[in-house]
Amino acid sequence: xxxxxDATALGVPAEPSPTLxxxxxxxxxxxxxxxxxxxxxxxxxMIGLVAGRSGGTTAAAEVREGLTIGAVYALIAVGYxxxxxxxxxxNFAHGxxxxxxxxxxxxxxxxxxxxxxxxxxxxxGPPGFFAALAILMPLxxxxxxxxxxxxxxxxxxxxxxxxxxxxxxxxxxxxxxxEGFLFxxxxxxxxxxxKANWLPGNAFTVxxxxxxxxxxxxxxxxxxxxxxxxxxxxxxxxxxxxxATAQDRDAALLNGVNINRTISATFxxxxxxxxxxxxxxxxxxxxxVWNLGFRFGIIAFTCAVLGGIGNIVGxxxxxxxxxxxxxxxxxxxxxxxxxAIIFAMLIIVLVVRPVGLLGMKVxxxx
Amino acid sequence: MPExxxxxxxxxxxxxxxxxxxxxxDDLAPPDExxxxxxxxxxxxxxxxxxxxxxxxxxxxxxGWLLPWFVEQTSNGIGFSAQDAVSSPPTGIGTFVVYLIGxxxxxxxxxxxxxxxxxxxxxGRPLRWxxxxxxxxxxxxxxxxxxxxxxxxxxxxxxxxxxxxxxxxDNAVWMTLTGFVVLALTYGLRPWVVTHGEVAFxxxxxxxxxxxxxxxxxxxxxxxxxxxxxxxxxxxALGLNIVVGFAGLLDLGYAAFFAIGAYTCGSLxxxxxxxxxxxxxxxxxxxxxxxxxxxxxxxxxLRLRGDYLAIVTLGFGEIIPDAANNNxxxxxxxxxxxxxxxxxxxxxxxxxxxxxxxxxxxxxxIAIVLVLLRNIQRSRLGRAWAAIREDExxxxxxxxxxxxxxxxxxxxxASISGLAGAFFGAELGSITPDSFQFAVSVTVLSTVVLGxxxxxxxxxxxxxxxxxxxxxxxxxxxxxxxxxxxxFGLPALGTIDYSRWVYIVYGxxxxxxxxxxxxxxxxxxxxxxxxxxxxQSEALAVVQGVV
Numbered sequence: 038x039x040x041x042x043d044a045t046a047l048g049v050p051a052e053p054s055p056t057l058x059x060x061x062x063x064x065x066x067x068x069x070x071x072x073x074x075x076x077x078x079x080x081x082x083m084i085g086l087v088a089g090r091s092g093g094t095t096a097a098a099e100v101r102e103g104l105t106i107g108a109v110y111a112l113i114a115v116g117y118x119x120x121x122x123x124x125x126x127x128n129f130a131h132g133x134x135x136x137x138x139x140x141x142x143x144x145x146x147x148x149x150x151x152x153x154x155x156x157x158x159x160x161x162g163p164p165g166f167f168a169a170l171a172i173l174m175p176l177x178x179x180x181x182x183x184x185x186x187x188x189x190x191x192x193x194x195x196x197x198x199x200x201x202x203x204x205x206x207x208x209x210x211x212x213x214x215x216e217g218f219l220f221x222x223x224x225x226x227x228x229x230x231x232k233a234n235w236l237p238g239n240a241f242t243v244x245x246x247x248x249x250x251x252x253x254x255x256x257x258x259x260x261x262x263x264x265x266x267x268x269x270x271x272x273x274x275x276x277x278x279x280x281a282t283a284q285d286r287d288a289a290l291l292n293g294v295n296i297n298r299t300i301s302a303t304f305x306x307x308x309x310x311x312x313x314x315x316x317x318x319x320x321x322x323x324x325x326v327w328n329l330g331f332r333f334g335i336i337a338f339t340c341a342v343l344g345g346i347g348n349i350v351g352x353x354x355x356x357x358x359x360x361x362x363x364x365x366x367x368x369x370x371x372x373x374x375x376x377a378i379i380f381a382m383l384i385i386v387l388v389v390r391p392v393g394l395l396g397m398k399v400x401x402x403x
Numbered sequence: 404m405p406e407x408x409x410x411x412x413x414x415x416x417x418x419x420x421x422x423x424x425x426x427x428x429d430d431l432a433p434p435d436e437x438x439x440x441x442x443x444x445x446x447x448x449x450x451x452x453x454x455x456x457x458x459x460x461x462x463x464x465x466x467g468w469l470l471p472w473f474v475e476q477t478s479n480g481i482g483f484s485a486q487d488a489v490s491s492p493p494t495g496i497g498t499f500v501v502y503l504i505g506x507x508x509x510x511x512x513x514x515x516x517x518x519x520x521x522x523x524x525x526x527g528r529p530l531r532w533x534x535x536x537x538x539x540x541x542x543x544x545x546x547x548x549x550x551x552x553x554x555x556x557x558x559x560x561x562x563x564x565x566x567x568x569x570x571x572x573d574n575a576v577w578m579t580l581t582g583f584v585v586l587a588l589t590y591g592l593r594p595w596v597v598t599h600g601e602v603a604f605x606x607x608x609x610x611x612x613x614x615x616x617x618x619x620x621x622x623x624x625x626x627x628x629x630x631x632x633x634x635x636x637x638x639x640a641l642g643l644n645i646v647v648g649f650a651g652l653l654d655l656g657y658a659a660f661f662a663i664g665a666y667t668c669g670s671l672x673x674x675x676x677x678x679x680x681x682x683x684x685x686x687x688x689x690x691x692x693x694x695x696x697x698x699x700x701x702x703x704x705l706r707l708r709g710d711y712l713a714i715v716t717l718g719f720g721e722i723i724p725d726a727a728n729n730n731x732x733x734x735x736x737x738x739x740x741x742x743x744x745x746x747x748x749x750x751x752x753x754x755x756x757x758x759x760x761x762x763x764x765x766x767x768x769i770a771i772v773l774v775l776l777r778n779i780q781r782s783r784l785g786r787a788w789a790a791i792r793e794d795e796x797x798x799x800x801x802x803x804x805x806x807x808x809x810x811x812x813x814x815x816x817a818s819i820s821g822l823a824g825a826f827f828g829a830e831l832g833s834i835t836p837d838s839f840q841f842a843v844s845v846t847v848l849s850t851v852v853l854g855x856x857x858x859x860x861x862x863x864x865x866x867x868x869x870x871x872x873x874x875x876x877x878x879x880x881x882x883x884x885x886x887x888x889x890x891f892g893l894p895a896l897g898t899i900d901y902s903r904w905v906y907i908v909y910g911x912x913x914x915x916x917x918x919x920x921x922x923x924x925x926x927x928x929x930x931x932x933x934x935x936x937x938x939q940s941e942a943l944a945v946v947q948g949v950v
Contacts, residue, residue, distance in 0.1 A: 127713065192914055199921035202653065205713075206852045209845050210913030217906025331841075335717065342714060377725045380718030387715050388703045 107360025132334015452600020656720020693821025
């Protein structure tokens with residue numbers, strides 16, 4: 038009886054005698070409502086299992102690992118969620134912008150105009166590190182942001198009114214172009230970013246778990262950037278224009294919002310944050326490879342969906358959750374199943390609660 | 404509407420020697436807005452098959468002209484090619500014939516290009532003077548045939564020019580000839596082709612397809628390409644077209660069903676489990692299992708729409724190869740996959756590794772699938788898919804059951820994919836999880852979108868085009884550019900490592916085609932009207948049952 042779902046959606050009372058489908062639907066509704074609780078409970082259960090099997094120290098170390106990888110996912114996921122929120126496009130090229138900007142960062146850090154470069158500056162000590170970061174971060178973010186704007190201008194703008202699949206295919210095409218460019222110029226093997234020793238040393242040890250300066254830098258820089266972004270979107274005029282465009286493009290246009298500029302700005306900011314993600318990933322893991330962005334992109338999109346697509350805070354929350362689930366799932370089932378766990382998670386989220394943890398109802402628009 | 408083209412009875416190919424030109428309807432004011440646009444639309448639509456045939460003919464002529472520049476020269480080839488004419492002007496007794504053919508070639512190609520340009524830009528009246536084109540095409544084809552047959556039969560030095568050896572290859576000769584025949588048939592049977600575009604296009608494609616192993620008997624790599632890549636990808640694209648094009652359900656994990664079909668058939672006909680079922684039974688099992696999985700994996704996605712559905716299917720598409728890679732239930736062989744899969748045999752004749760037989764079998768299967776799809780599309784189920792695609796709530800309200808309709812789309816699409824997987828495994832003899840990655844799903848989807856969503860002819864053409872680009876052109880780019888560079892004194896061209904640039908080329912092609920033709924190369928009528936006039940006329944087209 039498929040018609041009853043639509044009937045209830047339209048406000049018509051459901052049939053009095055519950056059929057099997059109706060019961061399933063009732064269970065689904067309960068699951069949907071309880072979903073945030075369930076996912077947190079499952080996560081705690083997983084942490085408990087790992088702690089019980091391998092000891093509390095291992096579990097705590099895994100929490101650290103999950104939070105740092107989640108920080109990288111968060112910065113990429115923000116770009117997905119913003120772009121999807123505003124033009125309803127899965128920007129497949131976004132993950133590759135992340136990889137590309139990590140390579141931009143390598144180039145900028147190794148650029149040597151005055152006899153020294155940012156790498157040597159950064160390793161000279163904490164003040165040098167912050168000075169290098171203050172130069173590298175904006176430059177890379179601007180370069181990546183301009184790349185993002187260029188991609189939007191060339192590949193997506195003309196297709197804004199085309200059938201939905203057309204921009205999706207160009208997004209895949211742009212992704213191939215970026216990956217191909219990196220493959221052709223950087224080779225097919227892992228490339229050292231040279232940022233592993235930018236911030237050496239351990240900060241402190243909590244209950245046997247070593248927390249390095251890396252971890253603190255990665256986690257908090259992601260938090261700060263997300264906070265700044267949220268403030269930007271909430272408080273500035275351009276942020277308001279973005280929210281208006283995401284809500285109703287035509288109405289925003291009628292109210293004097295420059296749609297093209299707003300969408301360009303969205304791509305700029307999303308790509309810039311992916312670039313920040315690329316830098317903190319370089320500091321964290323040091324190795325980067327031409328097609329890394331594909332996997333990270335899909336995972337980051339999963340994070341965005343889990344949090345509720347179009348919602349910036351949701352993307353952050355989803356990213357940290359996915360980071361933890363990936364790490365603990367890998368511990369429990371085996372790291373070969375990493376991807377499968379994440380995608381199974383994604384499927385469960387979409388089936389049980391399509392709007393994500395913090396999302397609004399947008400499923401019908403798609 | 405006053406055009407003879409839309410009236411097949413008025414002008415046929417046997418219309419006699421009348422020299423009457425088709426009337427110019429520029430002078431006639433359209434009596435009414437609606438009929439004018441309707442006839443315009445009908446003519447544009449019906450000329451799609453015509454355009455496709457013109458393109459096919461041109462591709463063959465041009466490829467035949469250019470091929471000898473790019474392939475290894477063989478000493479026992481027959482004939483004369485464009486290069487010979489360029490490199491050594493004809494001086495012998497054949498001069499007259501050659502120049503005649505040359506004029507016919509140039510005229511025909513120019514006309515065809517003009518037609519093509521018109522139909523791409525949707526401007527002008529591309530339909531006049533077709534008799535002259537017919538005459539040129541026939542002249543070119545017959546002239547070329549005569550010259551080549553003479554050379555082939557006499558097996559002498561070419562009749563003209565100072566050519567030391569047989570420079571051209573059979574492939575090139577047969578390709579040029581095929582191109583002329585296609586163009587001659589297209590222009591000669593023009594009224595029929597315009598009204599029966601799909602049938603004509605299909606007929607020509609299958610004719611060329613069946614002859615392909617003979618046309619390209621000198622280059623086995625081309626036949627292997629045709630068998631293992633083009634045919635399988637075309638089949639996959641046709642299956643995905645059901646899900647994406649007909650029912651409007653965006654599926655990014657289609658390779659999962661391909662993998663399921665391949666693994667099912669691989670395990671049932673290989674030493675892995677000691678089972679050796681005959682191939683022709685196994686393919687039906689693979690088909691059924693893939694269909695079952697299609698329904699099972701489709702079930703949780705029923706509530707989702709659009710991009711969310713895409714992401715869930717993408718997830719499935721990632722999980723299935725992962726599961727195969729991790730040797731799920733010890734049945735998939737892990738990263739090494741399944742090896743030693745039996746090759747099919749028919750009446751005691753084993754196909755072995757000869758690509759020709761797989762190619763012909765796949766061709767027959769594609770023909771059957773095309774006919775079935777055409778019928779399904781026009782059945783109650785096909786209309787239900789269109790209704791679901793246009794507006795699910797409205798469809799459900801008017802009595803279409805969305806659950807069964809969507810599940811049928813998933814499982815029918817998956818079953819075709821399973822069939823392709825069975826052939827894939829049987830031909831290669833081994834399968835690994837690497838063959839079913841996301842890239843496969845994307846390639847198939849881009850094939851469907853490039854070819855023209857919802858249009859079987861377009862999708863089949865897209866399948867041939869995309870697999871040609873990916874599996875043959877990009878593979879041979881190095882070799883071609885090397886030969887090309889040597890011939891034209893630019894040896895630097897051959898020193899570039901093209902394998903590094905393959906991704907960029909493919910990506911640029913995807914982006915370029917999508918920007919130029921967002922509805923695909925051969926869009927279905929509904930898609931086209933959607934692009935041109937908004938949703939109204941698409942709904943109309945669906946109601947009229949012309950989708």
